[in-house]
Amino acid sequence: MKNLLVAQSGGPTAAINATLAGVVECALSSGQTDKIYGAVNGIEGVLSRRFIDLRQKLDSTEKLSLLCQTPAAALGSCRLKIQKREQLKAIAETLKKWEISCFVYIGGNDSMDTVDQLSAYLAEQGIEEIAVVGAPKTVDNDLMGTDHCPGFGSAAKYIAATFSELERDCRVYTAKSVTIVEIMGRNAGWLTASSALARVNGSGGPDLIYLCERPFDTERFLSDLREKLEVQNSVLAAVSEGIRDEEGHYISEQVQSGALDNFGHAYIAGAGKVLEQLVRERIGCKVRSIELSLMQRCAAHIASATDIAESRMIGIKACQCALEGQSGQMAAVIRESSDPYRVSFRSVPVREAANAEKKVPDEWITPDGCGVTDEMLEYLKPLIQGESKVEYRNGIPAHISLYP
């Protein structure tokens, strides 16, 4: 019998707990596990040996099902990036001391780097009885080695639905107005591109979409807006938080270095806020900026059923790999076809995903730089299909807590 340890890391998503549920379900049903531990706060919790007993915490299908609809990381998270060999040694010692044979780490790029380093270290040390396996998650969808990342589909569904609602809200008045929506994504524009899904039922969706993959030209932005304002009253634009100018400077930086508050300190504003101010100065019409902020990654109440199901499967796959002793692997989604949508689950060497970023292919951005192509929509559309059957209690979604 094997002892299994699972932990979560990086920014929360609406689906990372479905992956945790998948790991636990697989461990429970395998007949090969004894202890199933969860480390609290990722690798920090492994280092400080803060473990909880998941067999006891998740002892019913009802609890596992509640876990799948609970946003953010139920085991807590951390931002720790492994920098020193001593850290790897300390982790290895803890794993040995607790007789862990399987360690599944759910997270994004940095966490896959931890899996990579740790599995390499264990191999070096000839410790063959511990398998370390990664399970990908990130709303940014920027991990290599997998067709898409668990968590992304739910964020994309939130963004698509929210744009379809904002579109209606913004268009009720006859006055000329501009609404700029800033979407997560420092280096990859996948989430920003998802705003185009608001068009799937025939409405206009965002009029202009700017991804961080292309240099952002403020003058071009103003002329794009002016052109739209000539033919319609309300213009809705989607921008990545990480848009940069031709020289690579973040648009959001421009205000940070320019504006001072009462105390004479730099004022921190996002790209949306900077562009709002620019439109106010240069065009002069009614303008508003909206940040989808944390809501886009934690809105589990509108999670994609496809994403939740796949996230669970990724957890099952990662646990299977760990039980089979396939250290240094990452569970991945392979797209077999888009229409009809079919995927399979495999494991890939985690090194393929660690420390790399998958950006939006240039050919999926329209030549004018302010839209996305049909190919992009074909890629995105299956990921937001299906509505999770969320259980509500007293008017709000029910959640589960695994630790205080």
Added chain:
Amino acid sequence: MKNLLVAQSGGPTAAINATLAGVVECALSSGQTDKIYGAVNGIEGVLSRRFIDLRQKLDSTEKLSLLCQTPAAALGSCRLKIQKREQLKAIAETLKKWEISCFVYIGGNDSMDTVDQLSAYLAEQGIEEIAVVGAPKTVDNDLMGTDHCPGFGSAAKYIAATFSELERDCRVYTAKSVTIVEIMGRNAGWLTASSALARVNGSGGPDLIYLCERPFDTERFLSDLREKLEVQNSVLAAVSEGIRDEEGHYISEQVQSGALDNFGHAYIAGAGKVLEQLVRERIGCKVRSIELSLMQRCAAHIASATDIAESRMIGIKACQCALEGQSGQMAAVIRESSDPYRVSFRSVPVREAANAEKKVPDEWITPDGCGVTDEMLEYLKPLIQGESKVEYRNGIPAHISLYP
């Protein structure tokens, strides 16, 4: 047979179209109506005679049901406040020319003022054949004469659910952090108070809640935060957009007058952003501000089933009043009891609601000024109960359009 005209005004909500559906259903089923017109863009559309035929646009129960799940004003809106007698004269002439006997105006304070002025004008002129009736709506819940406003319950449900999600997102890390969420409400803190509903299932919800009804003391705010940060890692605060200091100056103004952008112009920031900067300067921990922005009023995908049902009933009631010739009335919700929750629908003189603002009673705010009482929760809780059965198409909620 009578001709009926209906229009919508003021800020959109997730439920204002359910009221429109109620008006149309009542008109259709009454057997007393011939034409059912909708004016596009509120009273502006009445003045410019931009009418659409709602019998034709809403000729199936499926369309009426889609209308109920469509956010924002399906007939468009306006911000026009009646200032001149000539405007009343022009409206009256249009109503006479189109042989309208019933005019139902769905909106907030300003719209109820229009209903009041117009019905008084018609009475003065001896025009008895036209009845003008108001149907209340506003996410702010600040209308007098009704226990609560259609649209408020859905916004409150969105806020409660969102806080329950944000709470989990903010608490995954071990680092000390402050999250400040700014909620709509310039003069009334009802929506901000709704953040406390995140606690209905036993979790902590917002740690601190500041309504605009009480003067906001920034030093007190900082000491409240410091106190919380001593015993927990993550502090979540809810603030009304309209919080003001002891002298009545908006907190949001303080940065507007202090910060300058690259062009030397005043920088516009909301209360949340100002407080974020304050915490960064004075406490120095990780801090983030979030604006729930338009999402809180247009998130129809998580509308309260209670709110949608009541909003429809308000439309039916308003139409009935108009058909009965009760000019100058407003349909209203009367709360018979909170537990079990029971309401009735009546009409009240619109003058009771026009140009008045219903604020949160001082005794529903805790003595320390940073929370709300159980009495407040008892008032709010029934309003967010029940989930609308939203129909999704291609992964996002289906909506209906009544005009281009």
